[in-house]
Amino acid sequence: MLKLSKSVEYAIFAIKYLNYNTEDRLVSTKEISESMKIPYDLLAKIMQRLVKNDIVSSIQGTKGGYYLTKPPGQINLTQIISAVDSEIRLTDCLFDNATEEDCSRIGACSLRSPLNNLQNKIIKLFNSTTLEEII
Amino acid sequence: MLKLSKSVEYAIFAIKYLNYNTEDRLVSTKEISESMKIPYDLLAKIMQRLVKNDIVSSIQGTKGGYYLTKPPGQINLTQIISAVDSEIRLTDCLFDNATEEDCSRIGACSLRSPLNNLQNKIIKLFNSTTLEEII
DNA sequence: TTATATCGGACAAATTTAGTCGTATATAAT
DNA sequence: ATTATATACGACTAAATTTGTCCGATATAA
Ligand code: SF4
Ligand code: SF4
Numbered sequence A, B: 001m002l003k004l005s006k007s008v009e010y011a012i013f014a015i016k017y018l019n020y021n022t023e024d025r026l027v028s029t030k031e032i033s034e035s036m037k038i039p040y041d042l043l044a045k046i047m048q049r050l051v052k053n054d055i056v057s058s059i060q061g062t063k064g065g066y067y068l069t070k071p072p073g074q075i076n077l078t079q080i081i082s083a084v085d086s087e088i089r090l091t092d093c094l095f096d097n098a099t100e101e102d103c104s105r106i107g108a109c110s111l112r113s114p115l116n117n118l119q120n121k122i123i124k125l126f127n128s129t130t131l132e133e134i135i
Numbered sequence C: 001t002t003a004t005a006t007c008g009g010a011c012a013a014a015t016t017t018a019g020t021c022g023t024a025t026a027t028a029a030t
Numbered sequence D: 001a002t003t004a005t006a007t008a009c010g011a012c013t014a015a016a017t018t019t020g021t022c023c024g025a026t027a028t029a030a
Helices: A006-021 A029-036 A040-052 A077-084 A112-127 B006-021 B029-036 B040-052 B077-084 B112-127
Strands: A056-059 A065-068 B056-059 B065-068
Touching (some): A006 A029, A029 A065, A040 A056, A040 A077, B006 B056, B040 B065
């Protein structure tokens, strides 16, 4: 269906919230969850993935929370999708070292190369779409 | 996951096959199915949708089958996705006359407009990607 | 009349996404 | 030390979507 996942939308909302609230304090998942009306447990996992991908940073413990690792202008859509969902793959074969396990047609498929070009264009578009424009 | 559906891939394979085999004869679903190794019943439905969207034309009955309505250069990815899957919608709200039924945030969502711009760019990219390049 | 084809919708299986739950760990405050 | 509040992590369930199947109807050439 070629849709952004809810998780990606939630991640964008969270980053937006952090961007407006990270002056000298940390923001908790609970605060974002309540303020943006995002299911707490789901958002918690999303935040962890954003941390793992160095988009936000975290401090554990009481009074802990999150803050943006870098300004929104340095965060792009590809990074968020990769962090929160998975790598962008327009088809089952469009990544390095794909084998017949991934798609049995892979050896003789005439679509693979042109679709790879298309995927590169999409990734390029998403690379150039920063959170600054979306927020 | 931002992926092309199998149905879209199958549709492209079918169009490719038609393009190479529609000199003075009709091609049946069975022939495409066997030649391209696509599940017959699924392909049959895909062909019907392509007909409905005027991408291919059909003749019923014995010796019936399909042929391309227009040359591959005049068929683009947006048309195929719309025909075979559904309209491209990057989020639940990104179409004309979306209401709160579609997304409760719709009234006050700051993401909607920028994501709409992004969707337009994707559609533009897909519009400019003709089957001639993919085939 | 028969064989072969498209047409159309209902159905089922498989996969993916969305959301939930339980537990462990970290840390500030009491 | 204990408590309260926070992140971290993984397993699990539920919902939605995609993929594939089945059945009956209609069309038409032989
Ligand atoms: S090899 Fe061809 S059929 Fe298989 S996933 Fe890639 S593009 Fe699709
Ligand atoms: S209104 Fe906002 S939250 Fe709702 S679907 Fe559109 S972009 Fe997403």
